[in-house]
Amino acid sequence: MDQSPAARENRRPLSPHLQVYRFALTMAMSIAHRITGAGLYAGTLLLAWWLVAAATDAASFATASWFMGTIVGRLILFGFTWALFHHMLGGLRHFVWDLGYGMDHPEREYLAQGTLIGGIVLTVLVWVVAYVVR
């Protein structure tokens, strides 16, 4: 057998990946935390566009405002709002873990449920307020 350092590296045990695990809400929330983070990353382009448009002139601002008002724009903004709150609550959950709490069963399940439900509730709440104050 090849005993070069590279070959020895390759025989190190691999950690089991996603597909070998039974679905768990905590796992789904961990994945969702990463996906919402990546979504927010892309979403900053929209924030940059909107801010630069507001700083440029009325016509640019009108274009940006028009896009955000379309169905597609609203869906993206709704998704951005949810990603923001979901990720924020996910971060809060990480702080609970950092302090040494909430890692046992059933606390971790409650935290996962809280992240999921809280994110949806806050998103709907903000959009209800948005439509009321409009």
Next chain:
Amino acid sequence: MAHNSSSIRTAVARVRHLGSARAGTHHTWRMRITSLALLPLTIAFVWLILSLIGKDHDAVRATLGHPFSAILMLLFVPTGVYHMMLGMQTIIEDYVHGEHARTFSLMANMFFCAVVGLACVYAILRLSFV
């Protein structure tokens, strides 16, 4: 980091305080600091955006140019962009394995964050001072 087999340092001395990424806890710590700062800043940001819904261009300019919102945005944007740069770095390190692809992705991440961050900051300052 290259492994020097002639070194008299023990294996544990080489990894102590550094971890598998050879960078210690610096990344994690900065992630936590930016997370903590972003909690109140994000709530304030959402509040600010809600207050701007349905407003015309002049009103939006006036609000964003007000010191209170401008300072909030100048705190929120760089903190958020730095936080997301760290996060995307972790995602790249986890999923992009080719040496060149990884280096390119890590660079692209920094460039993207620099462009987005500076564009936002420039716009906020222009709304404040022009």
